Amino acid sequence: MHEMSICEGIIQVLQDQAVSQHYRRVNTVCIEVGALAMVEVDALRFCFEAVARDSLAQGARLDIIELSGQAWCQQCAKTVAITQRYDACAECGYLPLQITQGDELRIKELEVE
Template identity: 55%
Template structure:
């Protein structure tokens, strides 16, 4: 389950930012998770609660913003929604798509004290 290591990475970022910005408590964490990132959202929620115990984020709320997958069609020059890699363009049927969003996970915002 790679969500555990992802949550450990999030906690490292939180600790680093706490030192840099001088806060002592994290109340809410907003994560953007792409539809094609390979992250299981429910596993992420579970792992987050386990990893942040006894840390500055103990009891913090995890808010997940799901980012849909999109791609640029090289044939019809449209930005289109896709469900998975190697889908055909819903506009023209071409398979010449370049994924432009939905593959990443990023820490978007924090609420801290």
């Protein structure tokens, strides 16, 4: 559902950047998506193709870098892997953890012409 809005957001960024970065066409969009970013990667791909139609990114490839969830455990004093926002430390069971990676939802780079 909101993957559609996210794709519209991507196209909007591409259009805004086209003016300042002087390009007419986008061939590849490389984005980072964190595991905790509430985004379904398959849905994102599906929506992107639909939203990009008739835009400067029509037919563009979407490269998705999936970032795993990571959090800081105060008790172990180190970064641990998490798969859910509310996960406890897998090593010591400590809660709450401070999320350090996995919230990302950003455009990293573009291949343009």
